[in-house]
Every structure is written in structure tokens, then in C-alpha cells.
Amino acid sequence: MRIAVDAMGGDHAPRAIVEGAVHAARDFGVEPVLVGIPARIEAELRRVGAGALRVQVVEAPDVIEMHEHPAMALRRKRRSSIAVAVQQVHEGYADAVVSAGHTGAAMGAGLLILGRIKGIERPAIAAVLPTVGGRPVVLLDAGANVDCQPQHLVQFGLMGDIYAREVLGIPSPRVGLLSNGEEDIKGNDVTIRAAGILRDSKLNFVGNVEGKDLFFGLADVVVCDGFVGNVVLKCGEGLVLAIRQIFTSELRGWRGRLLAFYLLPLLGPARRIWGRLDYREHGGAPLLGINGVCIIAHGRSNARAIRNAIRAAMDAATHHVPARIISAIHGEKAAALPCLR
Amino acid sequence: MRIAVDAMGGDHAPRAIVEGAVHAARDFGVEPVLVGIPARIEAELRRVGAGALRVQVVEAPDVIEMHEHPAMALRRKRRSSIAVAVQQVHEGYADAVVSAGHTGAAMGAGLLILGRIKGIERPAIAAVLPTVGGRPVVLLDAGANVDCQPQHLVQFGLMGDIYAREVLGIPSPRVGLLSNGEEDIKGNDVTIRAAGILRDSKLNFVGNVEGKDLFFGLADVVVCDGFVGNVVLKCGEGLVLAIRQIFTSELRGWRGRLLAFYLLPLLGPARRIWGRLDYREHGGAPLLGINGVCIIAHGRSNARAIRNAIRAAMDAATHHVPARIISAIHGEKAAALPCLR
Numbered sequence: 001m002r003i004a005v006d007a008m009g010g011d012h013a014p015r016a017i018v019e020g021a022v023h024a025a026r027d028f029g030v031e032p033v034l035v036g037i038p039a040r041i042e043a044e045l046r047r048v049g050a051g052a053l054r055v056q057v058v059e060a061p062d063v064i065e066m067h068e069h070p071a072m073a074l075r076r077k078r079r080s081s082i083a084v085a086v087q088q089v090h091e092g093y094a095d096a097v098v099s100a101g102h103t104g105a106a107m108g109a110g111l112l113i114l115g116r117i118k119g120i121e122r123p124a125i126a127a128v129l130p131t132v133g134g135r136p137v138v139l140l141d142a143g144a145n146v147d148c149q150p151q152h153l154v155q156f157g158l159m160g161d162i163y164a165r166e167v168l169g170i171p172s173p174r175v176g177l178l179s180n181g182e183e184d185i186k187g188n189d190v191t192i193r194a195a196g197i198l199r200d201s202k203l204n205f206v207g208n209v210e211g212k213d214l215f216f217g218l219a220d221v222v223v224c225d226g227f228v229g230n231v232v233l234k235c236g237e238g239l240v241l242a243i244r245q246i247f248t249s250e251l252r253g254w255r256g257r258l259l260a261f262y263l264l265p266l267l268g269p270a271r272r273i274w275g276r277l278d279y280r281e282h283g284g285a286p287l288l289g290i291n292g293v294c295i296i297a298h299g300r301s302n303a304r305a306i307r308n309a310i311r312a313a314m315d316a317a318t319h320h321v322p323a324r325i326i327s328a329i330h331g332e333k334a335a336a337l338p339c340l341r
Numbered sequence: 342m343r344i345a346v347d348a349m350g351g352d353h354a355p356r357a358i359v360e361g362a363v364h365a366a367r368d369f370g371v372e373p374v375l376v377g378i379p380a381r382i383e384a385e386l387r388r389v390g391a392g393a394l395r396v397q398v399v400e401a402p403d404v405i406e407m408h409e410h411p412a413m414a415l416r417r418k419r420r421s422s423i424a425v426a427v428q429q430v431h432e433g434y435a436d437a438v439v440s441a442g443h444t445g446a447a448m449g450a451g452l453l454i455l456g457r458i459k460g461i462e463r464p465a466i467a468a469v470l471p472t473v474g475g476r477p478v479v480l481l482d483a484g485a486n487v488d489c490q491p492q493h494l495v496q497f498g499l500m501g502d503i504y505a506r507e508v509l510g511i512p513s514p515r516v517g518l519l520s521n522g523e524e525d526i527k528g529n530d531v532t533i534r535a536a537g538i539l540r541d542s543k544l545n546f547v548g549n550v551e552g553k554d555l556f557f558g559l560a561d562v563v564v565c566d567g568f569v570g571n572v573v574l575k576c577g578e579g580l581v582l583a584i585r586q587i588f589t590s591e592l593r594g595w596r597g598r599l600l601a602f603y604l605l606p607l608l609g610p611a612r613r614i615w616g617r618l619d620y621r622e623h624g625g626a627p628l629l630g631i632n633g634v635c636i637i638a639h640g641r642s643n644a645r646a647i648r649n650a651i652r653a654a655m656d657a658a659t660h661h662v663p664a665r666i667i668s669a670i671h672g673e674k675a676a677a678l679p680c681l682r
Binding site for chain 1: 408410472473484487488519520521522524526528529530532551552553554555556557565566567568569571572573574575576577578579580581582583584586
């Protein structure tokens with residue numbers, strides 16, 4: 001299996017990207033296709049000592065920066081690393097693409113080059129989050145679409161159902177709608193209308209899910225618009241970071257230092273705990289609704305996060321997620337969804 | 342100072358409410374006016390041993406339950422504990438009111454009985470959250486208005502500015518807009534239009550604030566619609582609970598038990614850490630924009646949370662928050678806000 005990797009995208013590119021790809025090649029037997037400026041990629045490959053591993057390099061002279069307007073940048077920089085990486089999938093050379101660069105540009109390239117699946121009006125980013133029970137929850141949209149209509153949320157539910165079923169192996173995923181209360185009357189105008197459609201659908205719709213339930217596995221798929229999804233994800237990330245910092249600050253001073261001595265044996269479990277909440281462990285988020293597998297990794301991805309994002313790309317490609325979404329749209333589940341077109 | 346307390350509202354009412362009010366009377370010298378079913382309130386007062394403390398009881402035979410439609414319930418149950426408690430403020434008998442009951446009913450009673458401040462179209466719930474640095478952040482709206490227009494968000498900013506200035510003592514509060522990215526182009530339709538108005542205002546507007554910045558004190562006031570605010574608050578609450586549970590589950594088994602032995606000296610700091618993130622420590626959330634001080638406490642409030650909510654009510658009443666909002670609307674800050682009417 002070949003995975004195209006945008007070697008120039010991300011805060012720690014190309015170093016962390018190349019290193020993560022090499023780890024993935026070694027650990028999973030995958031063949032990364034590193035797309036970007038060859039001289040810089042090859043320098044990193046030598047540093048890591050990729051040696052005998054099968055790693056390819058494909059040239060792309062341009063890089064889309066974080067501050068650029070995605071659509072405009074994609075038009076102006078036709079040979080950007082993200083566009084050329086997505087092109088590898090379009091041409092059938094790679095099975096999937098991974099990027100930790102500009103999310104908007106990755107989405108734009110996916111839409112322009114691979115195209116959206118007929119029946120899905122808005123592709124969505126699906127974030128796979130850990131829960132207390134250990135079974136993951138799929139939150140979508142995690143940031144692709146800031147303003148959504150009810151039918152978009154319903155389409156997110158359908159795509160989340162497929163992903164949870166095919167990739168996470170959950171037989172009948174419970175689909176919930178993120179809202180400001182469990183009761184049916186709770187919600188904003190868009191979510192209340194979406195709930196009406198979802199209730200009539202063949203999806204295993206469990207109704208409204210509150211923010212506090214997200215991490216307790218009350219639903220396998222949680223649907224929201226991309227504005228809310230992004231804010232929620234970043235709040236969670238910030239809160240975990242804040243708790244860590246509070247712990248660290250509590251361990252200063254002479255009393256803290258004394259306590260730190262007792263803390264040493266705790267390091268193992270503490271690492272496992274943070275690991276469960278660490279986005280780096282969970283790899284990237286698939287962009288669902290386009291004709292191809294595209295994984296969006298966190299902009300701050302380190303080598304471990306990239307390695308895990310490549311594993312997520314392999315999983316989605318192995319399970320033919322785009323093809324499954326296409327057949328679901330023509331299948332029984334979608335028959336009851338008048339909003340699919 | 343007299344504070345009217347809805348003794349029948351909340352998951353642990355009237356027990357926790359009465360107990361919290363008694364603690365507030367003892368600790369802060371306040372005079373609670375407990376509103377509800379006298380026999381039940383008096384039984385709790387005897388249990389706690391209120392004895393020499395000045396605590397009043399005002400009869401209200403009805404209780405609005407959590408599942409009821411707020412407006413309908415307020416019409417049908419004219420002598421509900423929440424309505425009678427708010428009435429105490431309206432009649433000038435109490436300086437403020439506290440309720441841990443149905444949030445919608447508390448808001449409705451506040452609006453109907455006290456009325457909204459002219460110029461503020463939508464009253465908002467302001468949650469005061471802890472940050473890593475120790476300086477609190479005011480998040481509003483925390484759940485009163487699910488669908489907002491840009492001018493509502495601007496009005497929230499103005500009210501948050503007053504609250505942070507008067508009650509929290511922050512001289513020139515930095516007002517941020519919760520969004521899906523720091524850049525000006527990020528946001529949904531409503532937040533982008535609100536940012537335009539806020540930029541031209543006399544508020545100390547610092548632009549977009551991301552979810553991850555919320556707990557790091559990058560702004561003193563963070564504005565969002567009530568749907569997003571509620572989801573964010575409950576996600577944070579759920580995440581803190583999830584982290585606690587993961588810690589507990591890691592401490593099971595023989596290895597865990599061994600570690601628990603080492604953990605004992607940590608209990609003190611751990612309590613302080615959770616305390617900083619615990620809504621019970623931070624008391625209730627003021628409902629801003631009505632002609633009176635109304636504090637909304639968490640439905641799951643225990644006695645300590647009620648005690649702290651009463652303290653929050655005392656603070657807001659001492660600083661004449663409603664009067665300050667009224668003068669701000671007629672002052673220089675609002676002059677540049679065409680949306681105030």
C-alpha cells in the first residue's frame with residue numbers, strides 16, 4: 001500500500017513529517033510517497049537513516065502557508081505539496097493522502113482534485129476521540145463547515161455511521177446530535193430540524209447528546225456543525241493542557257518537590273492516562289465525503305502523530321470508506337433520507 | 342443583605358439548598374430568604390441546626406420540574422418557588438435571587454417579573470471559569486440563547502466587560518470572540534459580522550479566541566452564542582470528570598493499589614487542582630441583562646455550590662451590576678455600538 005504524504009505541511013515540516021513516514025514504513029510495511037521539495041526531504045531522510053526502507057519522493061516546488069486563503073492559494077500555487085499529494089490519489093498511484101498542513105487547503109485540494117461524492121453536499125472532518133470506556137467516539141464535523149443546514153448534519157450522521165461501522169468495527173453505531181440538552185425540545189433551529197430528519201431515518205439515532213456525555217461513550221457517532229466541532233475539540237485540547245500545567249505548578253516549591261519524589265512511580269500510569277487523551281496517539285481525522293481517502297493531521301503533529309495518521313489512512317483505504325459511503329447513499333439507509341441528492 | 346433562594350430548585354433540593362444557605366448565613370453574615378414549601382424547608386433547617394442564624398422562609402406551594410416547558414409552567418404555576426423568589430427582588434425585599442432549578446424557568450421568571458434592561462435584546466448567562474494563571478475568564482452566553490444575531494453577541498461583550506470590571510476588578514477587560522481560528526477570516530456568518538461591530542466599538546476587543554485559549558487567560562471576557570457556550574461548558578465538565586475516572590481506573594489492580602499508597606500524600610494538592618476546575622467552587626452564573634441580580638446555579642449543586650452561588654449574588658448586588666449595565670448603555674462605550682436600542 002502506498003500513502004502520499006504532504007511533506008511540507010505542518011508546524012514541524014518537513015522534519016517531523018519525514019520522520020513519522022519513515023516510522024510508519026518500518027512499523028506497518030507501508031510505502032510512503034513523500035511530496036515536497038526533494039532536497040529538503042532527502043536531507044531529512046538521511047538524518048533519520050531511512051536506508052533500506054521503501055520511501056519515494058515526488059517533487060512539488062510550492063508550499064501553501066497557514067495564513068493564505070485556501071482557494072486563492074490553490075489557484076496560484078498549482079504545484080503545491082498538498083495539491084500534488086492529492087493528485088497521487090487521483091491518478092491511482094497512492095491509496096490515500098495525509099497532510100498536517102493548511103486544513104482549508106487540504107479540503108480544497110480534495111474537493112477540486114478528487115471531487116465530492118454525489119449525494120453529500122458538504123464533506124466533513126471526522127475526529128476519532130477516546131472515551132472513558134475505551135471505545136472511541138467519532139465527532140463530525142470537526143471543522144470543515146462553519147455554517148450548516150439540517151440536511152448537512154444528517155449527511156454527517158450517515159458518513160459517521162459508515163466510518164464507525166467499517167473502520168472501527170462497531171456493528172450498529174449509535175448516532176447522536178450534539179446539543180445543549182438531552183430533551184427533544186433542546187437545540188438550535190438547525191439541530192432541531194436535523195433531529196426531525198434523523199428520527200425518521202434508518203440510522204440508529206439516539207437523540208441529543210450533551211457535551212458532558214461526549215467522553216463517556218453515550219453515542220458512537222456525534223454530529224455537529226464544523227464551528228461547534230472545532231471549538232469543542234480545541235477546548236478539550238486546551239483543558240487537558242491546562243490540567244497538565246496546573247499539576248506541574250502544584251509540584252513546585254519545597255512541598256511540591258517532596259511530593260514529586262512520591263510521584264516518580266506514577267510516571268507509567270500518568271503517561272498512559274495522557275496518552276488516552278492525546279491527539280497524537282489517535283492520528284489524523286479523515287475528510288469524509290470526497291472520492292478518495294484523505295487524512296487531516298493536526299498542524300502541530302510530531303513524528304508519532306504522523307506515523308499514526310498514516311495508520312489511519314491505511315485503515316480507511318483498506319476498508320474502502322469512500323466506496324462504502326457511495327453504496328450507503330444508494331442503499332436502504334439513505335432511502336428514508338429525502339435530503340440526499 | 343437579603344438573598345432570596347429558590348429552595349425547591351435543583352437535583353438535591355431542598356436539602357442541599359437549605360444547607361448551603363445556612364452555611365452562607367454563617368460564613369458571610371447574609372440573610373437568606375428561603376422560598377418554597379415551608380414544612381420541607383423547616384425540616385431541613387432543624388436537621389442542619391440553623392438555630393440562632395437569621396434565615397427567613399417564604400411560602401411558595403408550586404415547584405417547576407426540569408422536564409416542564411418554562412413559559413407554560415410559569416403561566417400555570419403562578420406561585421412556583423422560582424417566581425416567588427424573583428418576586429422578592431422585584432418588591433425590593435431581597436437584593437438578589439439564586440436558583441439551581443430549571444434554567445429556562447429562572448430566565449423566564451427574571452424576564453417576566455424583573456424585565457430586561459432597555460438596550461439589551463437578550464439577557465445572557467455569564468459563567469466565570471478558572472484559568473491556568475488564576476485570573477478568571479467570563480464566558481457568555483453560557484446557555485440562555487441558542488440562536489443569536491451579531492448584535493446579541495456584541496451586547497454580551499458589553500455586559501461581560503461590565504461584570505469583569507465591576508465584580509472581578511479587571512480594569513480594562515480584554516473581550517474576545519470564541520471562534521474556530523484566531524485569524525479574522527475565521528468564524529461563522531454571525532461571529533464574523535459581530536467581530537466587525539466589536540472592532541469599531543470602544544470595548545477592548547482582542548479579536549477571535551480559540552477553544553484552546555479559553556483556559557489560558559488570553560481574554561478576560563469570551564463571547565459566544567448560548568448553544569456553543571453550553572456545549573463548551575458541559576464538554577469541559579465531562580472531560581474533567583472523565584480524567585478523574587481514568588485516574589481512578591488506573592489505580593485499580595495490585596499495581597494500582599501499590600501506587601495508591603504513594604498517592605496518599607498527594608491528596609492535598611490533588612484536591613486543590615480539582616477545586617480549581619470544579620464548578621462548585623465557582624458558584625453560580627449571573628443572568629445579565631435583566632433589572633435585578635439573578636444567579637443561576639448548577640442543577641447538580643451541592644451545599645457548597647449553593648453557598649458559593651449566594652456569595653456570587655452578594656458580589657453582583659454589592660457592585661450594582663444591573664445599574665452599571667444601564668449606565669454603560671447610555672455611556673461612551675455604547676455610543677459606538679449602533680446595535681444597542
